[in-house]
Amino acid sequence: MTKQPAADLIHHPYRPPEGFAAPQAGVYKASTVIFSDVAALRARDWRHKHGYTYGLHGTPTTFQLEERIAALEHGLQCLLVPSGLAAIANVDLSLLAAGDEVLLPDNAYGPSRALAEGELHQWGITHQRYDAMDPADLMRRIGPKTRLVWLEAPGSVTMEFPPLQALVGACRARGITTALDNTWGAGLAFDGFACGADIVVQALTKYPSGGGDVLMGCVVTRDEALHVRLKLTHMRMGWGVGGNDVEMVLRSLPSLPLRYRAHDTAARQLARWFQGRPEVAQVLHPALEGSPGHNHWQALCGADGLAAGLFSVVFHERHAPDRVDAFCDALRLFKLGYSWGGPVSLVVPYDILSMRRPGSWPYRGTLVRFSVGLEEPAALQADLEQALQVLG
Numbered sequence: 110m111t112k113q114p115a116a117d118l119i120h121h122p123y124r125p126p127e128g129f130a131a132p133q134a135g136v137y138k139a140s141t142v143i144f145s146d147v148a149a150l151r152a153r154d155w156r157h158k159h160g161y162t163y164g165l166h167g168t169p170t171t172f173q174l175e176e177r178i179a180a181l182e183h184g185l186q187c188l189l190v191p192s193g194l195a196a197i198a199n200v201d202l203s204l205l206a207a208g209d210e211v212l213l214p215d216n217a218y219g220p221s222r223a224l225a226e227g228e229l230h231q232w233g234i235t236h237q238r239y240d241a242m243d244p245a246d247l248m249r250r251i252g253p254k255t256r257l258v259w260l261e262a263p264g265s266v267t268m269e270f271p272p273l274q275a276l277v278g279a280c281r282a283r284g285i286t287t288a289l290d291n292t293w294g295a296g297l298a299f300d301g302f303a304c305g306a307d308i309v310v311q312a313l314t315k316y317p318s319g320g321g322d323v324l325m326g327c328v329v330t331r332d333e334a335l336h337v338r339l340k341l342t343h344m345r346m347g348w349g350v351g352g353n354d355v356e357m358v359l360r361s362l363p364s365l366p367l368r369y370r371a372h373d374t375a376a377r378q379l380a381r382w383f384q385g386r387p388e389v390a391q392v393l394h395p396a397l398e399g400s401p402g403h404n405h406w407q408a409l410c411g412a413d414g415l416a417a418g419l420f421s422v423v424f425h426e427r428h429a430p431d432r433v434d435a436f437c438d439a440l441r442l443f444k445l446g447y448s449w450g451g452p453v454s455l456v457v458p459y460d461i462l463s464m465r466r467p468g469s470w471p472y473r474g475t476l477v478r479f480s481v482g483l484e485e486p487a488a489l490q491a492d493l494e495q496a497l498q499v500l501g
């Protein structure tokens with residue numbers, strides 16, 4: 110019996126042979142990274158993927174996901190962060206200082222605006238909201254303090270598809286950095302960098318995870334200097350991600366294109382069906398004719414292009430908000446909840462008037478946002494049909 114069981118167990122010399130191969134990547138987890146000698150410790154380089162420095166700054170597992178997401182987005186560098194919102198915050202905190210201004214689309218992801226109204230405002234960074242459907246409005250708002258313009262296609266919840274290239278063009282002409290939130294497109298519907306964006310972020314929480322059980326974000330770039338700047342902030346803020354969560358996303362990624370298509374097909378089928386329903390004033394789905402920005406979607410994604418499994422429905426004004434709430438409550442397969450991209454279909458009623466600039470929202474009825482999961486579309490349609498009964 111050894112007299113030092115703990116030391117022997119911790120320092121057991123066996124190492125498995127190199128060369129093991131399996132369909133899924135191995136999962137490395139670390140806070141501490143062990144260096145071979147003092148020279149290696151002193152030569153550590155957190156900027157690049159040549160080696161390892163500390164668990165927070167990367168492991169073989171996180172590097173692997175970063176490289177795959179960079180490829181998915183047609184970028185060259187990628188940073189993983191603990192949520193989609195952290196990806197937005199990483200960009201804002203890295204590129205903005207007191208006295209600067211950031212421009213956000215009026216239909217931006219809500220928490221991005223909340224960050225601008227909260228911490229950014231508190232730190233002396235101002236923001237303005239521009240009409241994402243009107244490049245001239247964006248151009249008018251760009252001023253000497255403007256450092257960063259956020260883009261999103263389509264707008265969160267209200268689903269207007271903007272003239273993305275024209276918006277980016279207006280910024281590039283003035284030398285202003287652009288950041289695209291590409292969560293909806295997931296790197297599949299269109300190429301954000303080809304549109305001219307400098308930075309592309311995604312909530313990997315949505316389709317790349319695909320399970321409704323992981324929170325993660327990414328910040329993708331094509332410019333090394335910009336990447337290093339973002340990585341510095343990432344490092345100082347301590348925005349690392351856990352190996353088990355990375356493993357989940359790595360495992361889901363191969364099926365991302367298939368799942369995205371399935372969500373898309375089912376959502377279009379249900380959105381078209383809603384277009385024929387008498388209770389509905391407007392269906393908002395960029396791939397459907399008559400939806401705001403449909404021509405922009407078609408120009409960017411192609412006539413037979415892809416779209417996410419999301420759409421919104423504006424009910425006729427005659428259906429009072431509390432009846433629309435009752436419709437949502439009556440749904441059985443569609444669950445009430447935020448986020449999207451997982452197997453479970455979701456529904457959320459929104460009060461859009463409270464979210465938009467006064468006078469900028471043309472509808473009066475209640476809006477409900479649907480995220481179509483992976484259930485059979487016929488089963489989902491039957492669920493919608495039975496729940497619509499409560500509207501009378």
Ligand SMILES: *Cc1c(COP(=O)(O)O)cnc(C)c1O
Nearest residue numbers: 192193194218290292312314325
């Ligand atoms: C969900 C979402 C985010 C934030 O992602 P989290 O991981 O939930 O923080 C950011 N942008 C868009 C467009 C989203 O839909």
